[in-house]
Amino acid sequence: MVATTGSSVAASGRKPKPTIVLVHxxxxxxxxxxxxxxRLSGDGYTVIAPPNPxxxxxSDSAYLxxxxxxxxxxxxxAGHSYGGVVISNAATGNPNVKALVYIAAFAPDAGDTVYGLQNQFPGTELHEAQLDFRPWDGGVDGYVKRADFRRVFAGDLSPSAAELLWSTQRPGDVSTLQAASGEPAWRGIPSYYLVAREDKLIPAxxxxxxxARARAHxxxxxxxxxxxxxxxxxxxDLIRKAAR
Known part of the structure; x- marks a missing residue:
């Protein structure tokens, strides 16, 4: 048996399935x-979820x-939360990226910051008081406090599932909050957005x-x-729609 290749797929008249890259x-x-x-692998997609530094x-955008x-x-x-900032910058200039999918994510315009978008509308429950700060050699990391994690981050998960997420959370350097984003890839790439109506971190x-600004489906x-x-x-389902 000969393995199917991209060329044989093209020869058969079928477009190759895109690789789906998921950014946390x-x-x-x-x-x-x-x-x-x-779910996506079961449909035959190649799915990769690389680490977001x-x-x-x-630097995160350059890495991606x-x-x-x-x-x-x-x-x-596809990007979730701050991952939306990273995909918006990393995809710029890459002709292979055919769609951007934002899952309860920041979709910044040029010059926007995470802090500014998070607080542009009322409703966020993640403030400085909800963070533990831990210095590292290159800066300061922020962790969501245990007492606030489930309410702010994962209110529709079970207490045990939220506790596991809190225990294994990867902190973000606090410099990301005020860093200006670059020219967004969504200006030239079709975009899709899943709004989480009960989000306590990024208000709906x-x-x-x-x-709406990105003209996203x-x-x-x-x-x-x-x-x-x-x-x-x-x-x-939304990622599949983008992939089609």
């Missing part, structure tokens, strides 16, 4: 995409851009504003900030 945000890691990966907007440059063929790029009003779900976990089916 701060206070999380790539395992938050686990159920989404299972969470060290700074420019370099990663994307190693892939051939069409790409659908902010999500709707960003989705938008769906809404009843979900906390971790919509890719609590609403994995809806998340996978």
């Amino acid at each position: 945000g701060a206070f999380a890691d790539a395992t938050g995409w686990a159920d989404v990966i299972k 969470l060290r700074g907007v420019a 851009a370099d990663f994307l440059a190693t892939l051939t063929g069409p790409i659908v790029l 009003a902010a999500q709707r504003f960003m989705a 938008t769906v809404e779900v009843k979900a906390s900030h971790v919509a890719m976990i609590s609403q994995s089916r809806a998340t996978a």
Whole structure:
């Protein structure tokens, strides 16, 4: 038996399926995409969820851009939370990226900051008082405090599931809050947005504003900030739509 190659797919008249790249945000890691990966992999997509360094907007975006440059063929790029900032910058200038998918994510314009978008509309419950700060050699990391984690981050998960997320959270360097984003890839790439109506970190009003500005195909779900976990089916469905 001869393995199917990209050329044989093209020869048969069928377009190759895009590679789907999933980017996590701060206070999380790539395992938050686990159920989404299972659903998409089951449909025959190649799905990759690389680590997001969470060290700074420019360096995180450069890291992802370099990663994307190693892939051939069409790409659908999805980001959650701060991961939306990273995909908005990393995809700029990459012709292989055919769609951007924002899952309860920041979709910044040039000059926007995470802090500014998060507080542009009322409703966020993540403030300095909800963070523990821990210095490291290159800066200061912020962790969501245990007492606030489930309420702010994962209100529709069980207490045990939220506790596991808190225990394993990957912090983001606080410099990412005030760093200005660059020219957004959504200006030239079709975009999709899943609004989490019960998000306590990025207010739903902010999500709707960003989705409308990017002219994104938008769906809404009843979900906390971790919509890719609590609403994995809806998340996978939107990514499939982008992939088609």
